[in-house]
Amino acid sequence: MLFAFFAAIAETERENIRESTLEGLDTTAGKGKHGGRPLAITDALLHTVLRGRAKGESVEQIQPDLISPTSKRRGQSPSVASIYRAFAEHTKREAYPDGVEQARADIRRPPRR
Template structure:
């Protein structure tokens, strides 16, 4: 049931759809291995399973959010670390001003840490880093406001961390 719909309302609508088309739901697992008509007593069983699936989904969601909140309080941040370092980005920018293309620069860049250590970053990673830099340059006041908000939250103790600082490139 939990794979058919996201909540009880969606599963109930599915039961209505089945009934409207004269279809029946067959339970394959024991002890419920029988045919259940979603219009009669089967409707109650279907609604029960729908409610259980929704409850399980909400429980998983709450546990996930709780785990993410705990990780943030411990100073851990999800996601992959950036592949393009500031030094790499400055190298790309300097060489592009000399007329080289990103495709020519890419083989000379080496990822210093992580799973792909020693390999060259992908072209899309380089272009994404360049786009992010352009965005920061185009909207410096928004970046500064975000940094200011972050520092204020950390100072108020709402974001854990070892040091209060702003890193700009």
């Protein structure tokens, strides 16, 4: 019974920490601040990628022309994987404009029990 009691206290404490963390993330997001590393592909770079793709160029052909201003690799070309990831996210946003934001909101919302 003693272990069950301590397990219940630990689970309650874990849920309190999780809720506090999510509230803090929502508060900072409301102020326009987002955690994490800066994006390797900015909107301007994505626009360049989309123009190149419209001309029929491959991502490998477009990649050397790009210079990342904000990422860990600042001043260098972003990786091909980063370009594909940004392109895929853009495609999803175009196909489901509200879906991406709704999915992110669902992730932040604590599960109901």
